[in-house]
Amino acid sequence: MIRFLLPLALTVLAALPARAEVEIQEVTTPGGITAWLVEEHSIPFTALEIWFAGGASLDQPGKRGAVNLMTATLEEGAGDMDALAFTRAKESLAASFDYDVGDDTLTVSARFLTENRDASVDLLRETLINPRFDDDAVQRVKGQVLSILRSDAKDPNDIAGRAFDEMAFGDHPYGSSLNGTLESVAALTREDLVQAHADTLARDRIYVGAVGDITPEELSTLLDRLLGDLPETGAPLPEDVEPELTGGVTVIPFDTPQSVALFGHAGLDQKNEDFFAAYLLNTILGGGGFESRLMTEVREKRGLTYGVYSFLVDKDYSDLWMGQVQSANNRIGDAIDVIRAEWTRIAEEGVTEEELEAAKKYLTGAYPLRFDGNGRIANIIAGMQIQDMPLDYPATRNDRVNAVTLEQINDVARRYLDADALRFVVVGQPEGLSSTN
Amino acid sequence: MRLTLPARLMSWATALTLLATFPATAADELVTDFTLDNGMDVVVIEDHRAPVVVHMVWYRAGSADETPGTSGVAHFLEHLLFKATDNLESGELSKVVAENGGTDNAFTSFDYTAYFQRVAADRLSLMMSMEADRMRNIRLTEADILTEREVIIEERNQRTENSPQALFREQAMAAQYLNHRYGVPIIGWRHEMEQLSLEDAMAYYDRFYAPNNAILIVAGDVTPDEVRTLAEEHYGPIPANPDLPERARPEEPLQTAERRLTFRDPRVAQPYVSRTYLAPERDSGAQEEAAALVMLSELLGGGQTSYLNEKLAIEQNKAVYTSAYYGATNLDDTTFGFVIVPSEGISLEEAEQALDDTVAQFIEDGIDSEQLDRIKMQMKASQIYARDNVQSIARRYGSGLTQGLTIEDIQAWPDILQNVTEEQILAAADSVLNIDRSVTGYLLPPRAEPASSEPTSNATEEVSQ
Numbered sequence: 001m002i003r004f005l006l007p008l009a010l011t012v013l014a015a016l017p018a019r020a021e022v023e024i025q026e027v028t029t030p031g032g033i034t035a036w037l038v039e040e041h042s043i044p045f046t047a048l049e050i051w052f053a054g055g056a057s058l059d060q061p062g063k064r065g066a067v068n069l070m071t072a073t074l075e076e077g078a079g080d081m082d083a084l085a086f087t088r089a090k091e092s093l094a095a096s097f098d099y100d101v102g103d104d105t106l107t108v109s110a111r112f113l114t115e116n117r118d119a120s121v122d123l124l125r126e127t128l129i130n131p132r133f134d135d136d137a138v139q140r141v142k143g144q145v146l147s148i149l150r151s152d153a154k155d156p157n158d159i160a161g162r163a164f165d166e167m168a169f170g171d172h173p174y175g176s177s178l179n180g181t182l183e184s185v186a187a188l189t190r191e192d193l194v195q196a197h198a199d200t201l202a203r204d205r206i207y208v209g210a211v212g213d214i215t216p217e218e219l220s221t222l223l224d225r226l227l228g229d230l231p232e233t234g235a236p237l238p239e240d241v242e243p244e245l246t247g248g249v250t251v252i253p254f255d256t257p258q259s260v261a262l263f264g265h266a267g268l269d270q271k272n273e274d275f276f277a278a279y280l281l282n283t284i285l286g287g288g289g290f291e292s293r294l295m296t297e298v299r300e301k302r303g304l305t306y307g308v309y310s311f312l313v314d315k316d317y318s319d320l321w322m323g324q325v326q327s328a329n330n331r332i333g334d335a336i337d338v339i340r341a342e343w344t345r346i347a348e349e350g351v352t353e354e355e356l357e358a359a360k361k362y363l364t365g366a367y368p369l370r371f372d373g374n375g376r377i378a379n380i381i382a383g384m385q386i387q388d389m390p391l392d393y394p395a396t397r398n399d400r401v402n403a404v405t406l407e408q409i410n411d412v413a414r415r416y417l418d419a420d421a422l423r424f425v426v427v428g429q430p431e432g433l434s435s436t437n
Numbered sequence: 438m439r440l441t442l443p444a445r446l447m448s449w450a451t452a453l454t455l456l457a458t459f460p461a462t463a464a465d466e467l468v469t470d471f472t473l474d475n476g477m478d479v480v481v482i483e484d485h486r487a488p489v490v491v492h493m494v495w496y497r498a499g500s501a502d503e504t505p506g507t508s509g510v511a512h513f514l515e516h517l518l519f520k521a522t523d524n525l526e527s528g529e530l531s532k533v534v535a536e537n538g539g540t541d542n543a544f545t546s547f548d549y550t551a552y553f554q555r556v557a558a559d560r561l562s563l564m565m566s567m568e569a570d571r572m573r574n575i576r577l578t579e580a581d582i583l584t585e586r587e588v589i590i591e592e593r594n595q596r597t598e599n600s601p602q603a604l605f606r607e608q609a610m611a612a613q614y615l616n617h618r619y620g621v622p623i624i625g626w627r628h629e630m631e632q633l634s635l636e637d638a639m640a641y642y643d644r645f646y647a648p649n650n651a652i653l654i655v656a657g658d659v660t661p662d663e664v665r666t667l668a669e670e671h672y673g674p675i676p677a678n679p680d681l682p683e684r685a686r687p688e689e690p691l692q693t694a695e696r697r698l699t700f701r702d703p704r705v706a707q708p709y710v711s712r713t714y715l716a717p718e719r720d721s722g723a724q725e726e727a728a729a730l731v732m733l734s735e736l737l738g739g740g741q742t743s744y745l746n747e748k749l750a751i752e753q754n755k756a757v758y759t760s761a762y763y764g765a766t767n768l769d770d771t772t773f774g775f776v777i778v779p780s781e782g783i784s785l786e787e788a789e790q791a792l793d794d795t796v797a798q799f800i801e802d803g804i805d806s807e808q809l810d811r812i813k814m815q816m817k818a819s820q821i822y823a824r825d826n827v828q829s830i831a832r833r834y835g836s837g838l839t840q841g842l843t844i845e846d847i848q849a850w851p852d853i854l855q856n857v858t859e860e861q862i863l864a865a866a867d868s869v870l871n872i873d874r875s876v877t878g879y880l881l882p883p884r885a886e887p888a889s890s891e892p893t894s895n896a897t898e899e900v901s902q
Contacts, residue, residue, distance in 0.1 A: 040486070042486060043821060043824050043825060044821060045821060045822060045825075047825075075741075083741065083751065084741070084742055084747060084751065087740070087741040087742045088742050088811065091742060091811045091812075091814075091815055092811055092814070094814060094815045094817075094818030094819075111822065113818060113821065136751075139754075140750060140751065140754070140757075143754075143757045143780055143781065144757050144758065146781070147707050147757045147758070147778065150706040150707055151706045151707045153706055154704045154705070154706040156599060255703060255704075256598075256599050256704065257594055257598045257599065258591070258594035258595060258598060258599045260599075289531065289535045289540075290519065290528060290531040290532075290535075291528060291531055291532045291535055296528075299588055300527075300528060300584070301584070302584070302587075303583070303584040303585065303586070303587025303588045303591070304587070304591070305588070305591050306588055306589075306591040306592035306594075306595050307595075326591070326594070326595050326599075327591060328590075328591065328594055331591075358532070358535070358536050361535075361536045361537070361538065362535040362536060362538055363538075364538065365536075365537055365538010365539065365556075365557065366538045366539070366540065367538075368487075368488075368489075368538075368557070369487075369489050369538060369539070369540075369555060369556070369557065371487060372486065372487040372489050373825045373826055374825050375825060375826075
């Protein structure tokens, strides 16, 4: 059951002191696994999110891409089923299992009907505990990854992303693509996948969110059966890393009509006391709505782009404040000038009381709207645990947003936003732009 | 090859029969519809789990309804509807939505243009007042035209010009449709976009933006009575457009020659083959052939266990990826298509041959009944999962109602899919997969240029038939 305490606001422009009052229960299994659960019995299915901290950053030295290839091969045969037998069994249950990996987490997203719950969990368990990594399956998935790598090498967005990450993070896993390289992936063996499996899928790094037609007792039994036979621990988690970015422009020549630019400098962690002020500040600067300063100045007033955004990148082991824009080769220079000017203006002059109020209304009003749908809520509550947030966070989060003052936000703007520190990576044939160092 | 399930999997196989007990109308029970006096259709989809609504207005007008020479104007107008009206300043609508914690956007397709907001349920009246306002009252300036035209050209750059795959698809669609405007890209041809004027935008607006050409869809924590009261208050006073034109579009001539094209671009790293066939779409009261084509596309290319993937990717290792797709919901003739991305060392000619051979073998083998049952059972289950996301149900109704279907057609569709027979699937395959009515496209890097070199020349293309 999901309940929101919305005000009975009859005047439509009244402020929205909304809270998301999701009834989250903490479940600890006899086997020692902790999960968060929201019961929702009106539709006969359950959405289950199982997250493993560490993700692709646990690749062994020289084995870049192993965790990604391993994750993609989990559904290619398990126990006594080959890839086709497994998929047919999954289809017969109308269950869906998605395996994904990012820099910080390996995520398993499952969805199954109540009446098929036990059989679905047995099947999912096989892929997590007993994946086969058959040679033909590994070769097939490897071919898919290599195909993606070849395509990415000629995709301006991807070229920009890889160059930016490499400049920021160098040899840390964040500094390279989790897909690996053509060479590193081609060299991966079945033993490398077995190692990657042992390194990442371990009980000491599991975070579980469950939403749907299931009771705490049923979830508890289910989780011990599903995850109880995983090893206690895996590879050590990565170390924190400071981004090593300097201000300037890096142009990567690529023959395409529209230049793609990524930009950024150091950011801040979600646990930082300045975080909510920074979050509000980013909303005003370039947070995704049509009314942000960057959208207003770059798109609405000048027509220089279809979209321009800024965003806080809160990785588990590092933090960035980034943005992106795309403009025709003869206009990207103008777009970057406007972005730099706006970055400077907001740092020096701050925001207005009206902007702060509008951003608070947006963020506090939008927050409870996120909690609709079992899958979405399961995702949110798994993420909250990995961020070490308290069980009552959804009920108190809007108070934290509303507590930010104009002085605080403008102080944060002064201390964190620095146009001279921004590194722009531009992929294309930008006119009038050249690399600085 | 058919695999039989090992004994220990029998418990999963029995799920198949259990599921057959779910009511086919599980999602439809939440849906109510009615029509306002001015002809505006209204659909209400109830979901009371969270105090949220999605408010959408769909117009039965898209890029295929444009006047020739003004390609992109439907989408351009969609952008311009966020500018000033008699009652709102430019950008004010989005600002008000955001101040109320909501999100808003719009989208344009061949057959429809739609606007939506997602907000707390008690903000519905405000959303309707603003959406009703911009249905009749936009006030555009020349400055709006000049700036926003740059924005849509940058959007075309981002979506199309920067992507050889998108440029290739655009050329393939143009080759597929000789006479119908599905051959013209929704975003527009660049040279026509550059000339779009205030008059072009207003002509389209005056012609199509009227309550008798619109569908209001509200999904979420509302009741039909609430929606009726609010809709009558906000949309009810807007007069119908008595001169609303009928949607009569030029039809495709009978295709009698297979068409082939090769698109070369230095940015292509992974070549592939695409194949499309002109195919019938879902027609009101006659959706059976379309349902058979949906099943055909699922059997051939619907995922890991599909016939093409099993033969070409798993058994023969000739493809890294295959798919079959079919656009069932369309106002006019649609396409059935294949894509095959060959494995390393396999040429596009070999891949195309393997695709054709495998499809022929599929037809010769006949339908795998177990696979068909699995597909039907998953479709049935998807109706349960669909209830978790009413916005997707809302989109299904909006898309159907703007593309020639009725509420009854949309609600009958799940049962029609369940009742498709093996004979119908084979008959549909026989009728549609005719090489004389096809377009085959090759996407390739430039000739004689090593794949690893830096791109140096512009895209070139050849169309032949």
